[in-house]
Amino acid sequence: MKREDIPQDPGALHNVTKEVSYAVDENGNYVTELSTGWDVKIKALDVAWNDIEKKVADARKKFLNNEASPLLYFMELKLMDIKILSDYTGFWKWQVKRHLKPHVFEKLSAKKLQKYATAFDITVDALKNVNLNETGV
Template structure:
């Protein structure tokens, strides 16, 4: 692609940042140039984010229907999978799958809950009750 052919569509990050693209310069050598975005790439990103949002909502419904524990919801919300969760917590993947069962989750020790809460950057209380609004302390 030549420098004058670089797409300059309004991208997802167009107002925040420019994307570096490799182009062929007038001398035939590769060089870098900036693009503000490309409609095709923006559409692909939108499809990907819609898929992420759909997975989060499906996980939320499973938790609300007592079909899964909040571990599934926060895993989806943080865009993780079993391998990533296992690597960060030190739990085996099969153990995490068990923790996703509400009955097993409800019996987890405070130490295990704390490990998940720290990873998800929430409190243990938020982990146990993800859809309950936090209570404000009164002075």
């Protein structure tokens, strides 16, 4: 791709950041140039973010229907899976899966709740008393 052909399509982050692209200059040498974005990539990222928003909404619904503990909601919100949350908290994966059950979550000790709250960068109170209708959390 020639230097002048590097896409400059404005995306959601075009005012915040730019990405490095490789191009060929007028002498045929490879050079780096900054790009504000590329329409195809912007559309792909939009699809990915829509999928994430759907997962968060599904987790919210499961929490509100008492089908899952608030851990599921915060995992989706913070883009974590069971392995990542396990790594952050030090719990085994099977323990995290078990803690996703509302009746098990309610019995967790303050120490365990603090590990989860720290992993999600929230307070224990916000973890235990999440009110999705009022706070929009």
